Amino acid sequence: MTESKNLSPIVSVIVPCYNNGNYLAEALESVLTQTYATWECIILDDGSTDNSARVAQAYTEKDKRFSYIYQINKGVSAARNAAIKTSSGKYILPLDADDKLSPEYVTEAVKVLEKNNDIKLVYCKAELFGKKKGSWNIPAYSYKQLLIENLIFCSAVFRKNDFEKTRGYNEKMALGFEDWEFWLTFLSDTDKVFQLPGVHFYYRINKTSRNTELDIEKQKQLRAIIYSEHRDTYDKYFRMPDIIFDNYTLNNTLSGIQKSKEYLIGRIILAPIRFLMKLFK
Numbered sequence: 001m002t003e004s005k006n007l008s009p010i011v012s013v014i015v016p017c018y019n020n021g022n023y024l025a026e027a028l029e030s031v032l033t034q035t036y037a038t039w040e041c042i043i044l045d046d047g048s049t050d051n052s053a054r055v056a057q058a059y060t061e062k063d064k065r066f067s068y069i070y071q072i073n074k075g076v077s078a079a080r081n082a083a084i085k086t087s088s089g090k091y092i093l094p095l096d097a098d099d100k101l102s103p104e105y106v107t108e109a110v111k112v113l114e115k116n117n118d119i120k121l122v123y124c125k126a127e128l129f130g131k132k133k134g135s136w137n138i139p140a141y142s143y144k145q146l147l148i149e150n151l152i153f154c155s156a157v158f159r160k161n162d163f164e165k166t167r168g169y170n171e172k173m174a175l176g177f178e179d180w181e182f183w184l185t186f187l188s189d190t191d192k193v194f195q196l197p198g199v200h201f202y203y204r205i206n207k208t209s210r211n212t213e214l215d216i217e218k219q220k221q222l223r224a225i226i227y228s229e230h231r232d233t234y235d236k237y238f239r240m241p242d243i244i245f246d247n248y249t250l251n252n253t254l255s256g257i258q259k260s261k262e263y264l265i266g267r268i269i270l271a272p273i274r275f276l277m278k279l280f281k
Contacts, residue, residue, distance in 0.1 A: 008038040009114070011106050012089030012160070015043045016079035020097035021051035023204065027097050028059045028066065030202075036106035041066045043097075044083040047073030052097075077169035077178045084163060092163055094154045098204045100129075101155065105200035109157035112194055120187065123156035124196035132205040143189040144237050147230075150180035152193070155201050162186065170229065176214055177222040184230050 013031050017024055024043075031041045043056040043066065059066040071082060080094055091110060095101060109122040126136040141151050163186070170181045187193065214222070227234055 008036070009090035009110065010088055011036065011039045011091045011093055011110060011157070012084070012087035013039055013041040013106075014080055014083045014087065014092060014094045015041060015097055016046055016076050016083065016094075017043055017048060017052045017056065017097040018046040018073065018076070018079075019048045019050045019052060021048065021055050023098035024052055024055045025059075026100055027095060028056070030100040030102075031066075031095070032059070032063060033103045034101070034106045035103050036110060039065060039106060040087065040089060042083040042087055043068045044079040045070045046076065046079040047071065075171060075174045077171045077173055077182075081168040081171070084160070084168070087160065089160060091157055092160050093157045096154060098206070099155065100202040100204075102198070102200040102202075104198070105196075106157070108196050108198070108200065112196070113157065113159065116192075116194070118192050119194045120162060120191040121152070121156050121158050121183075121193045122196065123152050123193070124200040125198060126153060126201040126203055127199050128205050129202050130204040130206055135199075136203060141193050141195060143187065143191075146180075146183060146187070147234060147237055150177070150183070152179070152183050153201060153203060154179040158186065170225075172225055173222060175218055175222055177219075177226065181226050181229060184226065184233070189233075 015024075015027060015031075020027075028041065028043070031039065041059075043059070045052055045056060045068065047070075053068070053070065056066070056068045060068050069083065069086065071079065074082075076096075084092055091113060093101075093106065093109070105124060108124070112119060112122050126138065128134055128136050138153075139145060139149075139151055145151060166182075166185050168182075169178050170185070173181050
């Protein structure tokens, strides 16, 4: 436990919630059990029609560090932006209403940020829970790779004054990928990002979610928005001649694999299994 609440910086945990009443208590309990004491938790109800308000208000009565705000449904980006605007913390930690934190996460993240002014973002290793369990194998951070895929889940810790230098979460990203687009807005290729060595974040896998419901066309639409918002950066890292050559190389490699004996034997061996899976689908 942090010794002095007066001397420690406040961490604002931002919890947007839209009809997550079944899971919200688990998320808020993981905030309540933090070993770091000087936090506030802002629950932004984005127009829920389930029991989210009742669950949230139970926690505001349990501990005054929780607060509850209701707004008409505007999407998760707008909800995060609104909650951060009202926050009083030096540091910001977004948390989706169906995920969880380890008790030590805030303590460990603040320790790094307080000692290292040159580190702009802290995150950690993560595990899956819910419909699927196990380690979440997140690729090592690199800025160039971040342009290709999201490498950082939403629950990273950063300074509020750095957030205020951005336009916030992009409210055009209503279908998803808003975390990814924000990291590209928030970070430059010279910024330092630090991953804590321990598992401090737990990502719930549901049967359906915004990301699992994204078909290829929706993903293309969202990626097009991300590209349009960061065109200069993409053009700097991915020159068209290089992309064409990489595509040519990959196609040749794939063609070679498909013509190999090992690939053909594998297809023969797996044919009965594929038939049974199709039969009982």
